[in-house]
Amino acid sequence: MHRSGLATAGIATELRLLEAAAREFALHGFAAARIRDIVDGAGVNLAAVNYHFGGKGGLYQATLAHLAREARDAFPVDSPELRAMRPEDQFRAYVRVMLMRYLGQEHAFPLSSIVAHELLDPTPAFGQIVQGVSRPQLDRLAEIVRALLGPRASGDDVALASLSAASQLTFFLFGRRLFEAQFPALAADPAVVDRLAGHISAACLAAMRATREQLEGERRARLTPARPARAMAKGEIGVDLAPQAVLRRSSSDSP
Amino acid sequence: MHRSGLATAGIATELRLLEAAAREFALHGFAAARIRDIVDGAGVNLAAVNYHFGGKGGLYQATLAHLAREARDAFPVDSPELRAMRPEDQFRAYVRVMLMRYLGQEHAFPLSSIVAHELLDPTPAFGQIVQGVSRPQLDRLAEIVRALLGPRASGDDVALASLSAASQLTFFLFGRRLFEAQFPALAADPAVVDRLAGHISAACLAAMRATREQLEGERRARLTPARPARAMAKGEIGVDLAPQAVLRRSSSDSP
DNA sequence: TCCCGTTTCAAACAATATTTTGAAACGGCC
DNA sequence: GGCCGTTTCAAAATATTGTTTGAAACGGGA
Numbered sequence: 001m002h003r004s005g006l007a008t009a010g011i012a013t014e015l016r017l018l019e020a021a022a023r024e025f026a027l028h029g030f031a032a033a034r035i036r037d038i039v040d041g042a043g044v045n046l047a048a049v050n051y052h053f054g055g056k057g058g059l060y061q062a063t064l065a066h067l068a069r070e071a072r073d074a075f076p077v078d079s080p081e082l083r084a085m086r087p088e089d090q091f092r093a094y095v096r097v098m099l100m101r102y103l104g105q106e107h108a109f110p111l112s113s114i115v116a117h118e119l120l121d122p123t124p125a126f127g128q129i130v131q132g133v134s135r136p137q138l139d140r141l142a143e144i145v146r147a148l149l150g151p152r153a154s155g156d157d158v159a160l161a162s163l164s165a166a167s168q169l170t171f172f173l174f175g176r177r178l179f180e181a182q183f184p185a186l187a188a189d190p191a192v193v194d195r196l197a198g199h200i201s202a203a204c205l206a207a208m209r210a211t212r213e214q215l216e217g218e219r220r221a222r223l224t225p226a227r228p229a230r231a232m233a234k235g236e237i238g239v240d241l242a243p244q245a246v247l248r249r250s251s252s253d254s255p
Numbered sequence: 256m257h258r259s260g261l262a263t264a265g266i267a268t269e270l271r272l273l274e275a276a277a278r279e280f281a282l283h284g285f286a287a288a289r290i291r292d293i294v295d296g297a298g299v300n301l302a303a304v305n306y307h308f309g310g311k312g313g314l315y316q317a318t319l320a321h322l323a324r325e326a327r328d329a330f331p332v333d334s335p336e337l338r339a340m341r342p343e344d345q346f347r348a349y350v351r352v353m354l355m356r357y358l359g360q361e362h363a364f365p366l367s368s369i370v371a372h373e374l375l376d377p378t379p380a381f382g383q384i385v386q387g388v389s390r391p392q393l394d395r396l397a398e399i400v401r402a403l404l405g406p407r408a409s410g411d412d413v414a415l416a417s418l419s420a421a422s423q424l425t426f427f428l429f430g431r432r433l434f435e436a437q438f439p440a441l442a443a444d445p446a447v448v449d450r451l452a453g454h455i456s457a458a459c460l461a462a463m464r465a466t467r468e469q470l471e472g473e474r475r476a477r478l479t480p481a482r483p484a485r486a487m488a489k490g491e492i493g494v495d496l497a498p499q500a501v502l503r504r505s506s507s508d509s510p
Numbered sequence: 511t512c513c514c515g516t517t518t519c520a521a522a523c524a525a526t527a528t529t530t531t532g533a534a535a536c537g538g539c540c
Numbered sequence: 541g542g543c544c545g546t547t548t549c550a551a552a553a554t555a556t557t558g559t560t561t562g563a564a565a566c567g568g569g570a
């Protein structure tokens with residue numbers, strides 16, 4: 001057993017491993033990632049993975065938890081300051097944060113890339129990931145959208161508008177390579193994120209404004225009494241990702 | 256050597272392999288696909304892959320070519336009939352066809368899923384794929400968008416609007432699982448494709464109409480002479496994907 | 511029927527990846 | 541310094557996956 005009372009060393013190794021693992025899993029996903037590449041990237045011995053994390057699956061779990069912790073801190077899509085803004089500006093801020101995650105650096109934020117891989121080719125961690133990472137983001141977005149669409153918007157109205165916004169953002173996670181290959185002029189612009197954020201925010205806000213006008217025009221036209229807005233589920237950013245068995249596609253696994 | 260003069264049998268085996276390979280590569284991508292699973296799915300012997308296609312890489316190439324051929328026939332995004340429509344309806348048709356590819360059946364059209372994997376974790380076939388599959392689609396879209404935005408639209412205007420539309424569509428390729436998990440009510444609707452197509456078409460057309468009005472309003476306001484529309488590159492749907500070395504991440508490979 | 515090229519097959523093989531092992535190195539503490 | 545739990549390491553054992561092999565089955569002509 002390891003890490004009993006006060007372990008001094010070794011946590012440096014663990015950290016290096018977690019960071020290298022984040023890179024590798026982000027690039028290739030769980031199945032195609034190779035632990036030899038991870039330990040090489042971390043500059044640690046091959047056996048360290050099993051010693052510290054019990055195996056590839058354990059390392060994956062730990063990496064998810066580590067990244068989730070990290071995401072809570074950087075890239076906030078919720079905070080008291082944000083909530084103090086007008087809904088339009090909350091929306092603009094949300095768009096911008098998401099684009100930063102995807103396009104802000106040479107590589108997307110690793111957790112985002114891992115989510116992408118999970119969506120394409122899920123591991124047993126899929127449920128955890130959706131609940132812990134995607135869901136809070138989408139809930140937060142839906143909350144903003146609801147405020148923008150006004151009290152007459154139905155659940156489906158909110159869902160569709162959220163979907164439109166979310167999809168225009170996640171494109172730059174999944175399709176970043178396509179974007180760079182097909183729109184080199186745009187992609188090379190040092191202010192890509194700002195331009196895209198401006199465009200996407202404007203397009204979505206315009207579409208939502210149109211929807212709202214239509215909804216309220218309908219109301220005036222039909223003289224229907226306003227339905228009360230449904231209570232909104234609180235959108236937390238928190239992520240836990242407690243360890244749980246997660247492994248290879250169909251093989252045996254340690255308890 | 257195989258398949259000399261007139262090979263009668265064996266092409267059934269090849270077809271079964273190509274179809275099973277399409278499923279497997281679509282699910283897991285090249286690296287994570289296992290040829291044992293492919294031959295099981297095809298109900299053929301393990302050695303058949305090497306006998307007929309020379310190896311995993313050869314099978315991947317052949318699968319891409321096979322699927323590209325298939326895509327040319329089903330799911331057309333271009334045809335004389337389509338071109339006879341008004342731009343708005345061409346756009347609606349384009350949106351609908353793409354959603355059908357992604358959501359129309361239990362699984363997305365395999366070539367689309369393979370493109371998705373290539374975008375996340377490219378193999379050497381990436382260039383081919385983008386050129387042969389994504390590019391023609393995006394070119395066709397850009398053509399329609401240009402018609403909708405009118406002669407005053409700049410290249411960037413067209414690019415941004417195309418991007419908005421494309422991203423709302425590709426979301427349902429990459430994020431299908433997320434969509435189904437987070438919007439179960441919408442996803443369960445037997446007419447999802449129609450509802451989404453209607454919503455997305457309407458949202459995009461509204462946004463583009465707004466852009467056009469702004470562009471033309473600017474013109475009137477500034478009394479600037481109209482620039483001529485740039486000639487548009489012809490957007491073909493054709494795909495070739497001629498065989499070429501395609502293989503594992505960094506290892507040696509047969510000629 | 512027999513011949514012969516083609517295709518299939520089970521089994522062996524080779525290459526790649528993951529996990530385990532046992533010994534050595536480290537670091538605080540007596 | 542010498543002990544002891546922790547951590548590292550190179551090497552070996554396993555497991556998994558891709559490729560090869562040699563023999564057998566097939567099927568259309570001579």
